[in-house]
Amino acid sequence: MIDFENVYKSFRGSVDETKLFEDFSFHVETGSFVSIIGSNGSGKTTLLNLVCGSVMPDSGKILFDGKDYTAVPEYKRSKTIGRVHQDPKNGTCPELTIVENMALADNKGKRYGFTPAVNKKRIDYYKHLVSECGMGLENRMNVKVGSLSGGQRQALALVIANMTDNKLLVLDEHTAALDPKTSENIMAFTDRIVKGKGITTLMVTHNLRYALEYGDRIVMMHEGKIVLDKAGEEKKALEIDDVLGLFNSISIECGN
Numbered sequence: 001m002i003d004f005e006n007v008y009k010s011f012r013g014s015v016d017e018t019k020l021f022e023d024f025s026f027h028v029e030t031g032s033f034v035s036i037i038g039s040n041g042s043g044k045t046t047l048l049n050l051v052c053g054s055v056m057p058d059s060g061k062i063l064f065d066g067k068d069y070t071a072v073p074e075y076k077r078s079k080t081i082g083r084v085h086q087d088p089k090n091g092t093c094p095e096l097t098i099v100e101n102m103a104l105a106d107n108k109g110k111r112y113g114f115t116p117a118v119n120k121k122r123i124d125y126y127k128h129l130v131s132e133c134g135m136g137l138e139n140r141m142n143v144k145v146g147s148l149s150g151g152q153r154q155a156l157a158l159v160i161a162n163m164t165d166n167k168l169l170v171l172d173e174h175t176a177a178l179d180p181k182t183s184e185n186i187m188a189f190t191d192r193i194v195k196g197k198g199i200t201t202l203m204v205t206h207n208l209r210y211a212l213e214y215g216d217r218i219v220m221m222h223e224g225k226i227v228l229d230k231a232g233e234e235k236k237a238l239e240i241d242d243v244l245g246l247f248n249s250i251s252i253e254c255g256n
Helices: 044-052 098-106 120-131 150-161 180-197 208-213 232-236 240-253
Strands: 002-012 017-028 033-038 059-064 081-084 168-172 200-204 217-222 225-231
Touching: 002 044, 017 044, 033 044, 033 208, 044 081, 044 168, 044 200, 081 150, 098 120, 098 150, 120 150, 150 180, 168 180, 208 240, 217 232, 217 240, 225 232, 225 240
Parallel strands: 033 200, 033 217, 081 168, 168 200
Antiparallel strands: 002 017, 002 059, 217 225
């Protein structure tokens, strides 16, 4: 599904240049749910940005299903990629209602003409989709999204990100801004969506328990390199203390 081939990426500051990825290679199988962990500055979010096209590599290749997407702009990649950000305010339009937000997502990639923005025949379908998150959104379809709680907006963002036939779901710390109970609900909802659609998923998280509990592969990054990569039974055999021990040893080496 996704292949990084010998990718280089650096960032220029006011004085010097920081190399983040150097000859970096990474492969993700179709249908895999990969949890990505690591300290701040390890390259997690930059990896997602490179996948989505919001950041371009200095050199190397990024392939999707064997096709070279290295120079494909973000707006074209978004046709087949759904992304949910850390901030619940992103991914939805606060001044539009739930049904209007869903109608926009429903028309992703389609041509717009002189027709009503909301197809009334689709409203029952929209209600069914949001009812699956268990937050009562199906009873608030005409409420402006800006008045919803953070958890409700994040649940709606998840629904919206998966309304069209995407090949990839990208989750960028999508529970980090939520309270513990809401985070649990959103993760359970995420798992149902991923398993139900069988969609390839990349999830960056700081929650080690979520990284171990969800998905079929765990990757730990450090300074632009992969220092832990376990899948299948090897991932299931990992304990939080194993991962935390490695994480702490890296932090100590870095003087943190």
